[in-house]
Amino acid sequence: MRENNNGGPHVLVTGGAGFIGSHVCKLLADEGYCPVTLDNLSSGHQRFVQWGPFLHGNICSANDLDHVFHHYNPVAVFHLAADIEVGNSVENPDPHYRNNMVGMLELLSTMRRWKVDKLVFASTCAVYGSPETQPIREDEPLAPASPYGHGKAMCERLIEDFASAYGLRAANLRFFNASGASPEIGLGEARRHETHLIPLALDAVLAAETFTVNGNDYDTHDGTCVRDYLHVEDIALAHFQALKALDRCERGTAALYNLSTGQGYSVLDVLKAIERVTGQPVSWRVGPRRPGDVARLVGDASLATRDLNWQPARSSIDSIVGSAWEWRRHYHGKLWSEASFTISRSPA
Ligand SMILES: NC(=O)c1ccc[n+]([C@@H]2O[C@H](COP(=O)([O-])OP(=O)(O)OC[C@H]3O[C@@H](n4cnc5c(N)ncnc54)[C@H](O)[C@@H]3O)[C@@H](O)[C@H]2O)c1
Structure with a gap:
């Protein structure tokens, strides 16, 4: 355990060593909270945990969760820890569901035991599948196309049931594609097994390699998948705004x-x-479709604008690509090559 306490109220950030979780921790610390990271480093990086205590532990372990709640008495929880690989969830659903579903249930039970009633959950647009009507609104029926999407939809359901039975206050944030980086503080997208378009394509440019486009026979304007890209700092801001909204809303x-x-x-x-x-120049070729991918996902965020006073101010495509490019050129190689950097493959 690493202590780094700024004296503010503790908030638990599961997955705080990951891409989005680390940005959430930074913003929470800027806003006077002390973010406590619980992360098993299955895809995160301990060096991304700079703004509060770090516990190397597993959300699926009631013991690890009890330890955090006992030691830090958090006032709220931000739940971002998850396996996030859509393709892997299709090919190998057993460990995927085990991680994301058992983790969700253990976390909710622990919150209940410790009487912590505020939760912000990192859900996803993958709960929608591939709806006809776009931009997609929150009242669109759910039709996930992958175990990843099904799992997130089931987590939302668990949260809803805990809210109505036990008075939990929760915000489920269905975010679309996160990308971008914060080169000035050394945070960016860095996974051992990267599956996301922007980091993969930037790596291809850096290595002067040919990038593979996963399918060009989708029903879109040029045949390739269409996504709605968000800068990670805008996503972090929405997490903080959601916490403020939870302070104002009723239990349940x-x-x-x-x-x-x-x-x-x-x-x-x-x-x-x-x-x-x-x-x-980007050199590219067309490869096969990837399992679980859908043609088009574009969202309508009017509700978040109205209720959370949130605007994706940093999310122009050039700002996203520019910050990710800066970070990859200056930090990404070092992150992997420095001897002091270690990653744990086994859960604590
Ligand atoms: N990246 C996106 O485009 C996107 C889009 C929508 C939703 N989300 C959601 O946002 C969250 C964060 O995504 P990210 O892009 O930062 O991914 P990430 O892989 O960088 O972060 C996930 C973190 O969770 C940790 N983790 C996984 N299983 C754990 C466990 N059992 N116990 C403790 N820690 C565990 C990992 O080590 C990692 O640090 C996820 O819940 C993801 O589903 C991401």
């Missing part, structure tokens, strides 16, 4: 909010943005 509330820009970019649009921002 489980609100749902899309986090999105309403603007869709195809894979080829993103590759063009990368060429524009980096000034370098």
